[in-house]
Amino acid sequence: MISSFMKKYFIKQKMMRIVILSLIPVILSSIYFFGWRSLVLLFWVTLFGLGTEWIYEKIQGKKVSEAVFVTCILYALTLPPSTPIWIAVVGIIFGVFFGKEVFGGFGKNLFNPALVARAFVYVTFPEPLTIHWSKAATGFPGGFATYITETIDVVSQATPMLIFRETGQMISLSKLFIGNVSGSLGETSAILIILAGIYLLLKKVAAWQTMAGVLIGFTSLSGMLYLLGNPQIPNPIFGILSGGFLFGTVFMATDPVSSPRTKEGKFIYGFLVGIVTVIIRGYALFAGGMMFAILIGNIFAPIIDEGVNYIKKIRKEGEKEVTA
Template sequence: MIYKDIFKVQKNMRAVLLSLVPIVLFSIYIYGQRVLVLLILVTTIGTAAEYMWEKHYGSKASEAVFVTCILYTMTLPPSIPMWIAAIGILFGLFFGKLFFGGFGRNIFNPALVGRAFIYVNFPEPMTISWNVASGFFPGGFSSYLTQEIDAVSSSTPMIMFKNSGALADIKSLVLGTIPGAAGETCKILIIISALYLIYKKTASHEIMLGSVAGFSLLSIVMKFAGVHAANPLYGMMMGGFLFGTVYMATDPISAAKTKAGKWIYGLIIGAVTILIRSMSLFNGGMMFAILIGNTFAPIIDYFVKEAEKKKKEAAI
């Protein structure tokens, strides 16, 4: 069977896949080969599910499913049980994409729909992260495949700051030699990937900059107001903010599409992330902030278009 008979060829998706290669390789290096096994499992299950669904309706699976599976895997802690990861990708694809009509019709980012589902239903394994792979850290492509969570678990920088106010070393945060989700750790690689995606015109720089601006401005305001919040630099280096900004918030299907709307959409995501981190029980916030942004994206675009229409009518 020819590849093009199974999948819709999507050049933009291939650019995203290429940008993810260094992040995936670094994750396997740091946390060991369990990340690779997890990625293969999730991708196999996800692509098979979409292929069978689309085939039933006489259509092809989209190459976007590979992006969804990889992004979903990269948002998981490496110690996550395989069966929970499998449930999450199936839920995300069906309830975040396929039930809406497939690629191009989904309201929410399907990778985050899957992650949110297992985060709510399986909170303990979703908040435990490896600090060691095969007895040392970094892992160095270790063959460490078992969990042994009690022996190797450690608090992520986000949990540590939330509980005690302590900040991790900035060098470790930037380089990614910290416990956390599989793909969110090395900020250098994420920033390089962002520049590449902007160059290829695959991801919106307006959304990225808007998200950073919303996050930074509200961080400063809340810090001066005496609210428990890290300074913007540390805040952006902790958790999945940068990874979510580059790869999830900029999803062209679920994000705002007008130029002004993209800025507003990004500002909302950045600001809501800080609100959730500082004023809720959740340690992170980016995941829920993006899903909230997805909810308002069509409304934002509607009002932006209406405002532009009235402006043109007034100029006539």
């Protein structure tokens, strides 16, 4: 019955189902670290995100894409645990409509719709998105025994990147690796995100060129600035494990629609995202930077592909002339 319903109203997208499967451990960890409110937030975001796309596609006489579920999950996992539900809902409606549907629907959008939604609420509602955080639960049963964990109201207990920016102190790498630190719902546990990334690579759903480009671009620039003694730049390992960097690298930057199509273009695009992340984190007003870096990368994705294809064309013409 469920299968026939999905077939009737949704575009079948096996790739998206694999991404959702890889996100299940991350969703469960968000409940463990921050309580059941993460699941409530995810429910309302998915309901309104799905509804927004259904209304638009219904008018166009088309089916809803299964990709909308991925968009909703990714967006919800980038939100702080205490984000007001109405703000989260406004964000996903904006992201699905203006980040995807106005371009013509799935496969035609220039920007990652989940990041469009996140950027919109980040800029429009800065206080709940940048000030109010929740403590990460530890031990058993952790957040599974509460609706939402205790709220944090001091900088010394905020997210790793905010603490570094305000005090210069760095949280232990072991905590960042496990994930029992304050932050957005799905961005804290490095180990789970890394495992999800490996799974996506094995399933050939995510491009390794993009991930490698992001890591190399970020590590090279942040490492150079760190060695030069720039106090605004932490060591590269800390930077990689904090601030949603890994989450963005694995799930957002690799979006097949808003990133380049060519293999060379994917690497260049990833390298650009990594470099821009370092610049924004170190010199802009934002403690994170990954979100805006990917959106900037989305702008250049088509141009990068055009450049790569043009160079390939010139090389082929040159080879023909030599053989002639």
